[in-house]
Amino acid sequence: MLLFGDDGQERLKKAHIFIAGAGGLGSPVSIYLAVAGIGTITLVDRDVVELTNLNRQILHHDRDIGRKKTVSAEEKLREINPDITVKAIDTTIDETNVGRLVGSADGIVDAMDNYPTRYLLNEVAVKKKIPFFHGAISGLYGQATTIVPGVTPCLACIFPKAPPREVFPVVGVTPGLIGMVQATEVVKYLIHDGRLLTNRLFLWDGLESHAEEIAVERNLSCPVCGNIPPVTMPARKKK
Amino acid sequence: MTVKVRFFARFRELLGTDILVEKKSGVVLAALVKDIAREKKEGYDAIFDENGNFREFVIVMRNGKRLEPADTATVMVAEGDEIAVFPPVAGG
Numbered sequence: 001m002l003l004f005g006d007d008g009q010e011r012l013k014k015a016h017i018f019i020a021g022a023g024g025l026g027s028p029v030s031i032y033l034a035v036a037g038i039g040t041i042t043l044v045d046r047d048v049v050e051l052t053n054l055n056r057q058i059l060h061h062d063r064d065i066g067r068k069k070t071v072s073a074e075e076k077l078r079e080i081n082p083d084i085t086v087k088a089i090d091t092t093i094d095e096t097n098v099g100r101l102v103g104s105a106d107g108i109v110d111a112m113d114n115y116p117t118r119y120l121l122n123e124v125a126v127k128k129k130i131p132f133f134h135g136a137i138s139g140l141y142g143q144a145t146t147i148v149p150g151v152t153p154c155l156a157c158i159f160p161k162a163p164p165r166e167v168f169p170v171v172g173v174t175p176g177l178i179g180m181v182q183a184t185e186v187v188k189y190l191i192h193d194g195r196l197l198t199n200r201l202f203l204w205d206g207l208e209s210h211a212e213e214i215a216v217e218r219n220l221s222c223p224v225c226g227n228i229p230p231v232t233m234p235a236r237k238k239k
Numbered sequence: 240m241t242v243k244v245r246f247f248a249r250f251r252e253l254l255g256t257d258i259l260v261e262k263k264s265g266v267v268l269a270a271l272v273k274d275i276a277r278e279k280k281e282g283y284d285a286i287f288d289e290n291g292n293f294r295e296f297v298i299v300m301r302n303g304k305r306l307e308p309a310d311t312a313t314v315m316v317a318e319g320d321e322i323a324v325f326p327p328v329a330g331g
Contacts, residue, residue, distance in 0.1 A: 025331040113331035138328035141248040158305075159327050163296040168330035175331065203247060203325070214323060215303040 008191035009037060015190045016040040018102050020093060020121055021111035022073040023047070024170055025135050027059040028179035029109050029186075034077045036187055040085045041077065044101055045069040046092045056172030093117050098124050107186055110134045110155075111179070115162030119224075122147070122155035126225045133185050135178045138168040140206030142178035145216065146185045146197040151232065153218045154225040158201060174206055240264055240318035244275055246282075247325030253282035262316070268301065269293065269311040272324060286324060298325050 004011075017038050019026050022045035030043055047069050049060040057069075064072040070088035077086045093101060093112075098120045102108060108125050110133060112118050118134070125132035125147065132147040134155055147154055181202060188194040200213040220226050244258045258275055273291065276283040288294050292308065299306045300323040306314060316322065 021331050023331055111331050113329065115329055136328045136331060138248075138330045141328050143328055159296070159298070161295040163327050163329050166329065168328070170330060205248060205251070207252070214300060216305065 004191045004193060008193070011190050011192070012037045012187065013039040015106045016042065016104070017107045017109060017186055018042045018044075018105035019109040019111055020044055020117065021113065022057075022059060022069040022088070023053065023111065023113060024056040024137065024172065024175035025179045025182065026073075026109075026111035027057045028176050029111055029135075029183050030059065030073065030077055031080060032180065032183040033109075033186060034081045034084055034086070036183070037081065038084060038186075038190075040087070042087045042089065042101070042103075042105065043070065043073050043077075044089045044091060044093055045073070046090060056170050056175050058172065058176075093120060095120055099127070102128065102130065104128075105130060107189060108132045109182055109186060110136070111182075113168075114165065115159070118155055119162070123224055125149055126154050126228070131189055133182045133189075135175075135182045137170065137174045137178050138166070140171065140174055142174050142181075142204040142206070144178050144181040144185075144197060144202045144204075145200060146189070148196070148198055149225060150228040150230065152198045153216050154222060156224040157219040157222045158216045160219075160222075174204070177204060177206070240316075242266075242271060242316045242319075243321045244272060245321065245323045247323065248328065249326055250282065250286060250324055253279055253285060264315075264317075266316050267312060268299070268306070268314045268316050268322060271316055272299075272311075272322065285326070296327060298327060299323070 015038050019030050022043050049064040059076050060072045068090050070090040074086050074088035102124050126149040129149045135144040201216050202213050204211050242260050246254050246256045276286050299311050
């Protein structure tokens with residue numbers, strides 16, 4: 001492993017990553033974190049695989065239609081990497097269980113399809129000081145950012161109000177691309193290398209094949225993270 | 240003075256982007272964006288509500304700093320400002 005060596009691989013092996021959602025974003029994120037050798041992956045989803053999911057939710061195959069996504073996901077991830085622990089939990093994330101579900105994970109990946117649940121995950125991330133890897137997509141548009149509680153703006157700082165619920169059109173390449181940004185961030189965070197996507201919102205416009213980033217900053221009167229004193233990012237390892 | 244207005248994602252599809260606006264000084268940010276958006280009703284309706292305020296989920300940034308929706312009605316734009324307006328996406 002020339003990229004991060006035995007030490008980095010060991011860090012991945014010891015890590016526990018919580019992935020909220022086994023759909024369009026959760027599929028590529030979980031597959032790449034599994035093959036990277038993340039020791040423990042917890043994946044939560046409540047849905048059943050439908051035909052219309054298959055253009056993007058690459059964890060699930062035609063034969064899985066009608067099966068729980070958790071069952072399908074666990075099966076695939078175990079096949080992909082039998083050396084890791086996969087816990088797939090079939091439930092709806094809500095305010096009563098989110099803290100328990102996340103437990104003491106080293107990172108939370110936002111692979112949800114709605115803001116109310118994202119805000120719940122964000123609150124738990126802030127409360128437990130667990131990094132939160134945000135991603136969202138619609139059609140050929142995507143966005144991602146890495147939230148380190150106390151250091152960066154939280155999700156509620158950046159998006160104080162949820163956009164209205166919509167039936168979003170999707171082509172699988174967009175969650176694939178945004179999911180790869182999120183998985184890259186998780187790996188970098190765990191091996192303590194590189195510059196994280198912190199204080200920056202990555203915006204992808206697939207129609208234009210154009211990426212850019214916008215600087216984002218903490219809202220010190222944010223109802224979720226405003227009471228945390230600002231801290232600076234710990235120095236990252238130099239190679 | 241010249242101000243650049245950038246729309247993203249669906250807003251860009253409706254209204255274009257990197258729009259350079261020549262204005263005399265003393266223009267409020269919301270009014271400037273509204274003037275551009277009025278060129279296409281669908282674009283205007285996507286960004287502004289029935290009272291002419293930015294819809295609450297719309298992100299408005301001036302030179303990389305996010306503005307509170309209420310402040311957009313009072314903040315004056317200045318020469319060289321870059322205004323970004325975009326909708327967060329929600330899917331996964």
